[in-house]
Amino acid sequence: MLQPPCRSGRATPSGAVSMLLAGVPRPRPGVLRTTAAAPGTTIGSMHLPGRSDDAERLSTLDAAFLEMEDAVPGAHMHLGAVLLLGPVPGRGGPPRVEELRELLAARLPDLPRFDQRLSSPRADGLRRPHWVVDHFFRxxxxxxxxxxxxxxxxxxLEAWCGEFFSQPLDRAHPLWEAVLVERLPAGRSALAVKIHHCLADGMGSIALADLVADRAPGAAFRRPPAAGPAEGAHRRPTATVALAEDAARLALHPDRALAAARGVAEMLRDGLLGPTETAISGPVGRQRSFTTIDVPLGELREIERQLGGTVNDAVLAIVGGGLRRLLRHRGDALPEEGICAMVPVDVRGPAAGSAGNRISSLFVPLPVAVDGPEARHAAIRAATATRKRGGQSSGVGALVALSGLAPPVLHQALVRLAITPRLFRLTVTNVRGPRARMTVLGAPVRAVQPFVPLGPDHRVGVALITYAGRATFGIVADADAIPDVDVLAAGMQAEHVALRRAARRVSRASRAAARRRRSRRGDRAAPPAAPAARR
Known part of the structure; x- marks a missing residue:
């Protein structure tokens, strides 16, 4: 019998991963905050960072993820990851959960918002919630x-993870959770983490991991830079004041509102899809299935070099091949216009902090009706190049900007517009993870498996993370609507193999052509042979 995770208390490749990488001394943990304290003071052995309870209001985009959950109960908006751990050297088994708690207690003050909860569990029509310190954090x-x-x-493990990721995070507490999963073969274990999307995006999570992780013995603990203030950050207003401030932004910035509205109109004109429906679109339930496939990162780079495009183009082609197999397995028609994927694009500047979301999107059709892996890859290369040249991601940014200028009472309508299946059918995200191998309390991290949330009316999502020369696809599906997700995974593996063979065929042909050119140059440079002597 599976042991489902406990739902009490409190995910990008996820921000919580960054807290779990070993290498700092472990002081005595402080596990309970029971009183308010001035910023910069210490309770027990846990230091409170220098900030007050007059915390930041959620940005428009961060609040949008709460509104998605409120609109559709089955759309759990948490990110996540599973770290596969080898045995701790000298122990032959997993880390101890008590050690893990001590490590996180030591690092918690340096991690933005991981000791904070929402001031209100909902993003209502009058104002967005704030981040406030949870003094009863355990x-x-x-x-x-x-x-x-x-x-x-x-x-x-995948069945357990499906149950774990099916449980929403408790909004009365800080929005993250970690579980040490034991009883894997040969002393191995896993660390499953999830974090709400309003707390961090995938790229911010990895940046945070780079800042706080100690991957070498004795390396110093590096504190992340303080995150800049969120859009709209200030002391907590009353609902009336908040509504007045939002109305004032519209009045004071009509030019920005008009420019944003034009960007949204262009995005909708170019991006709205036809009525074709497939099995991967429709109402989403609460239960998730989770499966993974691994490929060497070098093989994706070989596809990039030999067939053109980018690694992300290869990723999209692999996903498209898997979707083609799934639809054919189910007897669905293959849409001639393709299946549109939303591809998050990081727009975080070099000075941006790690907390919150700094993302926009591209919408790329995956040509499932096109025959042949190479032809599908070529079509994706052309589509992504066209959209990047056209600045399509600015349209999504314009939608976020427009909602930022509008009062919160209008946010839900704009959020519904941003996530309509008429714009895209699934999310495909690609996050660059650490190149160096990591450890968790001495246990080597063998692999990282990413989890991506499913939005309303989206029944399948795919995330990829690279780590130490490996690329791992995390495939997430509505467990009830897509029980045959293994067909999708098998199709993705087959597409990868076909593209790898095509890349190697092109490489062999290129080397053969180079040898022929060198041979011809050698023939022209060689002196004429002397005539044979007569006898």
Missing amino acids: IDHHVRRAALPDPGGQAE
């Missing part, structure tokens, strides 16, 4: 342990 409510049933293999 580390043991957020960091727990679980055990797999026998035989504890990949199938059991």
